[in-house]
Amino acid sequence: MEGKLREQKIKITPQRLELIKKLKELKNTHPSFNRIYLAITEIHPNVSRSTVHENLKLLVEKDFIRSFHYKGEIHYEMNPEHHVNLAEPNGTIRDIKNDKIRKKLAEIEKIIKEEEGIEIKTLLIIVD
Secondary structure (H helix, E strand, O other): OHHHHHHOOOOOOHHHHHHHHHHHHOOOOOOEHHHHHHHHHHHOOOOOHHHHHHHHHHHHHOOOOEEEEEOOEEEEEOOOOOOEEEEOOOOOEEEEOOHHHHHHHHHHHHHHHHHHOOOOOOEEEEOO
16 A cells, blocks of 8 residues: 555655554454554554544545444445445444345446435445
């Protein structure tokens, strides 16, 4: 991801490098903002919530990462592919990468776009 930042002429700061490192470490967990912030402050205790928020916002805007809302918090993920996030009752969120599900998802997305006029960016399925 550092290479992508350089290509976009985005300054690489120690805080950004730590943020990228933490996102890579937490990549399969769909971490919340608070989890990411706490992980970064273990290494950089003086970094502000605002700095972390603005850097995450930048990475989302540049399509390096994705964000979605779940249970009142913003969660982040490194998987840039369009996919289904499955939220389990215990709060665990995982990616579903089944080809049959992807095909059905494409059909559903097409119907939603054509009939409802809604472009889906992230689909979160909650299983209870």
